Amino acid sequence: MKLLPLAVALSVSLAFGCLPTPGAAAGADDLVYGYECHSGVCRKVELSEDNFAKAISLPVCRLFCSSSIGTLWPKPTGAVQLEPLMRQVDITNIKIQRPGGVNKRDKVWRDTERRWMDLVHAKIPNLKLLRSGGYQLAVVINTADSAKPTRLTLDTDESYVLQIGTNSTAGQVTANITADNFYGARHALETLNQLIVYDDIRRELQVTANASISDAPVYKWRGLLLDTSRNYFSVKSIKRTLDGMAMVKLNTFHWHITDSHSFPLEVSKRPELSKLGAYTPSKVYTHKDIQDIVNYGRVRGIRVMPEFDSPAHVGEGWQHKNMTACFNAQPWQKFCVEPPCGQLDPTVTEMYDVLQDIFSDMFELFDPDVFHMGGDEVSVGCWNSSETIRNWMTKQGWNLNEADFMRLWGHYQTEALKRWDNLTSTAAAPTPIVLWTSTLTQEQYIDDYLNPQRYIIQIWTTGTDKVIKKILKRGYRIIVSNYDALYFDCGGPGWVTDGNNWCSPYIGWQKVYENNLTHIAGDYQHHVLGAEAAIWSEQIDEYTLDNRFWPRASALAERLWSDPVGADGGWKQAEARMLLHRERLVENGIGAEAMQPQWCLQNENECPIDAYA
Template sequence: MKVLAPLLVVLALSVQRSCSAGDDLIYGYECQQSRCVKVELDAQNFQKAISLPVCRLFCGDGVPGTIWPRPSGLVNFDNYMLTVDPDNIQFILPTLSKQAHLWAASKERFMQMLYAGVPNKNILKKGGRPLIVTVELQSTLDDVVPKLTLDTDESYTLQISSSNNSAATATITASNYFGARHGLETLSQVLIYDDIRRELQILARADIDDRPAFKWRGLLLDTSRNFFSVKSIKRTLDAMAVVKLNTFHWHITDSHSFPLEVKSQPELYKLGAYSPRKVYSHEDIADIVEYGRVRGIRVMPEFDAPAHVGEGWQHKDMIACFNAQPWKNYCVEPPCGQFDPTVEDLYPILEDIYREMFELFDPDVFHMGGDEVSVDCWNSSKRIQDWMLQKGWGLKESDFIRLWGHFQTEALNRVDTVAHSQQPSITLWTSRLTDVPYIDDYLDKERYNIQIWTTGGDSKIKDILKRGYRIIISNYDALYFDCGGPGWVQGGNNWCSPYIGWQKVYDNDLDNIAGDYKSQVLGAEAAIWSEQIDEHTLDSRFWPRASALAERLWSNPKQSWRSAEARMLYHRQRLSELDIGAESMQPEWCLQNENQCPIDAYDRKF
């Protein structure tokens, strides 16, 4: 990349706007020692001034600073911009008929994002070069609605070029829709609004080769403890798409409520939802799944069992210790409830639930939950005790783990029945069932992925990896975003306090956690368990911390959070422009005065 000094001259484009002392107070930026420095504009320096987005593009470490997450591959670009005519942006998109609705939706979203940073379209300067955006798929043989799987190639290349006074061209090449969609996302981040000249500008030339470091890049949302509207879920998917996260893990039900419409078992949601208005209908779910597809996101359902069940099941006589008191003797939070695996009528009902979930979500990976099973809950049931003793079992912990293994085998059979020949990959949470020696007895490594929710340094992670299981990392000491609130079942703060800052999320290195077993790490998820969060606080809990996770999972940076801070501040502002209620990180002064706010520990003076 060339030095930036010539940029100040090259960017002195023909400015059709007056600037005098009577106008608004206007600031521009200069790149000094790889840092954007704010300067007051006057008649002498106006012509060579650059805006903050342009400065962030060029002033850094060789990667356009407006792109989040940072590209993982080769990046090469020239340090000057071209003015784009906002009324002359053309798209040449694949003509696959079954994908037409996806490309149309992506085009519409691209244009919405383009204008998100423009405060008033009426002040936007007209004229400039046409922009031609071309998407080329390497294979167009299969005209099908694309499905994101663990084998999907999400890579893309983006080439921006121009010559003389001709149109600017942006060509995105990818294997499939999902990679191409990521390319459009990156393109939108190098097409910026210059608030000095009040025009749209794009990099004059760029070559970007990009692909994700990890296959699984997710967020988990629990919609049982508190209900979240379809609108708020879609807003989360919008933000996920911006940072190329690809998995929305939907923890739909729990012991607190059952908001999922199951038409074959209507009593579950009619009795289990908080109200008739707080139910996800089949139409709602289909809408969310397709909304995610457009944005490159799989919507993966979780049906947590055998624990974490209660409301909705009261009349079915197949739940142990439902709402038992004192609750702390039977579960980790009220209301308690676990399936009774000895009830044969339970499994046809599970099959009904699984069938409808598979019809709605068509998942390539299905989450069966499996955490926080209480032996004391099961041991409080005489029916369960009698069944186990009749089998010739005892009533020790290992016997109850055997009962758990029995449930998991029967439940998996029902999953395979409704999935027909697909045999989807199954994910379970870490638990006593995933401990040695039980994991060897009950869980086939060819079928099960294990989602880690213990600390990142837990020795049990290596026990799981040594046995050949693939894992998804959600270590609570870095990726539980509900941590840091007040206690709600006890005094003080909640169980996983303190609050986790974006810096710790960014530096949560999955390679360090996995050690010699890096190849078995599918990726990671950040989780929001919603006991103390609802849709009114959802955005600020996820964002911008989930963006820190997104860069960790996309480019797996070797640098620490300090090298990303200036870009993160800019990115957070962009999320706000896109109507995502991202939490403020610093005063806006810090955004405009790069690297003047953070202080290293060794620089502190008291």
């Protein structure tokens, strides 16, 4: 067995007298264990005067011992070189140099730097015990676009190169970041942060002395969906979700703000929508809240994309308008999939004026490069229950069959899109529109009503659904959210019946990790923008949010950023890194679900049943 040369390179900075005497009882502040690298596995050892010089802390050992990519999450897609040598960092002497031309007062860059320093400080369990001194850490950022950060788009280049070098004479470690723009540079900072660890043996902050990483995401769209209508989520809890997303380079927060259950969105010209539709006056997302969340996301490299789900999933807030059908109709099973039912009435001309006012606020507040118009679970039975709708269709010479109700839906979609386009007419190009898979996206209807140059289809059915390739072969781009792997609310009791909820069982992180989009799309992979994991919040609120998203969302992040394949493509190779990554999430205030006993974290490869197979 060969010891990692890193151990020799580390300076012994704690006097042996600070260690417990072998066999003696240790005090609360005494560290008893360290680690040594044996045959690519970190082994736990009791510290003594004999082995102290060789022993290293667990994060340092894992960084170099187990894998060529260390403990990085998600794994980089380009070349990675990590020299097994660490340098102590002087926490009081970290300098960040912005790209030339960036205004010193630019809030996005300033907040990015502040957040990065907060992440560094979060590594230190007790500042009073931190050993002072060390190397200066200079972070030098170079971007081709040195202007103020613009919004993230489907064309944004998120790649970066990170190079770390040490000048021992000058006592300086320099991290050079090269990227096309702010977003790539921000991702590089995230990676750099993962190369900084707290060594609890020597009680010092350390950084990789020499490294080179080239990295870029495989998929453009890497997202999470949160439904804030079934249950309300505070701004603080949404920001915490954005924090976790930033740590794993997820770039899209899909905000399903409204539904039939509640309308918590403030609309300036239609205040009655939230007054009638919110659960309480305090459970409303004001314009100030939304601007705060959008800006918070941008600092973290995340687009916040709004969804206004329609023409179905509409109800609370629309009272007294005579613009809906089957709202809160009973028995609800005849009209929708869960109570309360409700759909917009496409025959009411004035309804489109209300839509335009909602769209107007969303356009101004979110500045979206992509807009989601829902289109989920439209019920023919709901529309057919309305005498007003039936009479209108009859006057058009239509029948009351499925095909003509899809024609009615097509009419709605055309008119709603016109209202959106009225607001965005000055944009350089029409906004791409996302719709869920539905009856309208089936083979017999999709060509008549949805232009593949304009519409992106979000898949929510199973990953083996034959409809997916029928959509892809027509040239539509897709976002994958197959419920059998990416619905994180699955697994729990039924709430409208006994037994378990409809999409049980609970989906483990391993299945999320193995949800290969190439297998789903086949020969049409070039039309796949990426994927989203979803939380529909019937049985989840902000108090259970973290452990539903995390660390499973991290598994999705590596699948979308790295798309691991072959021998390195399975969850087993990722498990040891995932355990440490989960600790990193918790370290930064995210209540990620526990995966294994902590003993498994400290005893690498001892828990998987076929670790040595």
